[in-house]
Amino acid sequence: MKAVLVFLCLGVCALAQGKTSFAQEAVQSARDSACGDGNVSMAVKLDDSLQPRPQPEPGKALVYFIQDTGQGGTLVYPTTKIGIDGKWVGANKKDSYFPVAVEPGEHHLCAAIQSSFVNSGPEFAHLTAEAGKVYYFRTRIFFAEGAAEYFSLLPVDSDEGEYLVASYPLATAHARK
Numbered sequence: 001m002k003a004v005l006v007f008l009c010l011g012v013c014a015l016a017q018g019k020t021s022f023a024q025e026a027v028q029s030a031r032d033s034a035c036g037d038g039n040v041s042m043a044v045k046l047d048d049s050l051q052p053r054p055q056p057e058p059g060k061a062l063v064y065f066i067q068d069t070g071q072g073g074t075l076v077y078p079t080t081k082i083g084i085d086g087k088w089v090g091a092n093k094k095d096s097y098f099p100v101a102v103e104p105g106e107h108h109l110c111a112a113i114q115s116s117f118v119n120s121g122p123e124f125a126h127l128t129a130e131a132g133k134v135y136y137f138r139t140r141i142f143f144a145e146g147a148a149e150y151f152s153l154l155p156v157d158s159d160e161g162e163y164l165v166a167s168y169p170l171a172t173a174h175a176r177k
Helices: 002-034 158-167
Strands: 042-047 061-068 079-084 087-092 096-102 105-114 123-129 134-144 147-155 170-175
Touching: 002 105, 042 079, 042 087, 061 079, 061 087, 061 123, 061 158, 079 096, 079 134, 087 096, 105 134, 105 147, 123 134, 123 147, 134 158
Parallel strands: 061 134, 096 170
Antiparallel strands: 042 170, 061 096, 079 087, 079 105, 087 170, 105 123, 134 147
């Protein structure tokens, strides 16, 4: 009887480890297909000057990534890195936006907060882009008691997207050395 009980316990432990390993592999697979290298840190500069709105390049779609910090005041506005298909393509800081031209087809999107003070996992979305179309995605960070309580990456209606892009400065980002 004891031998059966020991065998059963070992089997349950092995099964639990298998599930953990599978879950870790799934998380890593999602990050690899959407995000960039986790060791990359982005520096962001905001440009408040009026910017001409780019149109989609021939044969491509245009995707705007907007960071909207909402109405609540906070002392910290962490940088949000944006990845497409496993490569960081830019970043936002505070209320800002940047556009990216993409090929038509399916793309895997990732947003990750770059901060040693805010602990939040990445957010994911996918996009099936059509040539000549414009898409808008918004990241939002809501703080409560000094901590990031909610972080999201969601598509935005074109009217809302155009309004936010007209209201916010352009963000330009580059990887820090």
